[in-house]
Amino acid sequence: MKKLNIFIAGAAATMMLAATSSCVGDLDLIPNDPNSVNEVNSATLPNILAKCYSGLAVEGQNGPGSCDIAGIDGGRSQYLRAIYMMNEFPTDEVKWKWPDDGIVDLNTLTFDASNGNIYGTYSRFYSHIAVCNDFLRSAAEFGGPDYAHAMLEARLLRAMSYYWVIDIFGQGGFVTENDEIGSNPPQWSRIELYNWLADELESIITEFKTNYPGEEVEYGKVGIDAAQALAARLYLNAGVYTGTPAYDKCQAHCEDIIARHKGGGFNNSGLAKNYLYLFCRDNDEYAPGGGNKAENEILWNVPYDNDLCRSYGGTFFIIAASTTTSTTFDPATDAPGVEDKYNMSAADYGCNASWTCMRSTGAFTSQFDPEVDGRCAMWLRESNGFSQFIEKFTVFNQGYATIKFTSLLKGTDGDWSTANGGSYDPTGQTPANLLNWSSTDFPLIRLADVYLMYTEGYVMGGSGSSAKAVEYVNYVRQRAGLNPWSVADLTPDNILSERSRELYWELTRRSDLIRHNKFTQGYNWEFKGNVAGGTDVDPRYNLMPVPAKIIAAQPEFKQNPGYSF
16 A cells, blocks of 8 residues: 555545635635634644645545535546646547536537636636645744745645646736735736746755755655756746747756656666556556656656545546446457447456546547557557547547556556566456556656657757757657657657657646647647537637636636637
């Protein structure tokens, strides 16, 4: 069982937040016991810090289905699931079969400011910011010097939420621990939020380097790697956020991270030797504090555990939604893509739950050579009844079943792939090993992303050398079983595709396409714009709208261009 420590406390402890506003007008956090009289003091500080962490993993304080936010579906508002819906559903990487409220609009890039899922996402970010602010405010008053490190952690966790506000919504409310509880925050522009976040991350990084050099981060927590990786991602997108690229700054942080990790793992790169192991039940081994220092590829993880940390979001949502159980396809008589005729067993992926929801577009999967690329070793394709392209939105087996996350074990119970991410084989995964919930951690940022960010920075006019850019991208490609690139292969289109092949379903695709001017126009996929073959859409969709309920609560807030109130 994983040593979740503080993380478990966050999922189980009664929060001391009765008077804490989430700072988005009519949105309030719901304490575990609304009849209790809560107070904040030195004894309750660990509980609040725990919630800063567990707020990324669970939807509420009373188990799966509960919710910290009133009036919103708990599962769909869970932090990681909300980001997944915003950053994956509108892209080519995934399509959701069922016509759930507002979900089709996200999948087809036809949403507006009334979409409840967008409101839930905005609300989730600011409820998390509110908890982090509450901890910082309380730690400053009651914690003393013993809480200096914990305050750095909370600032970094809050920074992640502000990063997503900048990336997804552009502008947003701004509030810190220094503001009066319950006050309405002013709306800051994208550039204002970016400038504050860049300064905040640099300050956090400096403090980690100065006060905690060489520290070993406890499992489930954040440290210098997470801080610099988030800063690198912020600077990678600086041209979109501010109009002024900052690839040099991105690369500088990438180089720091790489220097700390090189020496072990795949070709001494610090990457895990096996790509598929990064997305299975015991992937905690590759996270900070997870034990495998030579392959410590996951720089920032969100822990999950079948017994101790359950959610209808996170990796459970991804595994359940991408799998099903059906054995009706006969290759002798049936053509791939015929409705309800496909072969798949959710048990082969280690989880009892199967929702029959998600698959990928043919435009996305056409980027891969599935006979060679180990990153798609678990996909189900024509031989199991799945066609590559989606012709009818609601047919699950139109579009490959692009399985990535599983609840499978990598060890002696089921050594299911070769050393470098080769063929999928569920041998040894007996029914006794199946889970009702996920124990697979979610990797928020990986070292592979850092290597690709450095290379993209070089390709797009940053600093560094062509030799390093080729070396770094080839670590990623060769682990997958692909031929190495030469300098001639370092093009914007190639690096965009390589990022998609390596990082699909890891919350980067929407911002990657926007950064390369291919999200709303210039590149199409099935059902983009609600047209079967795909079509260009209005550039307003490069930003999500400020939710109508937020503007109703604070009418002084401005809407993003192109959207009505």
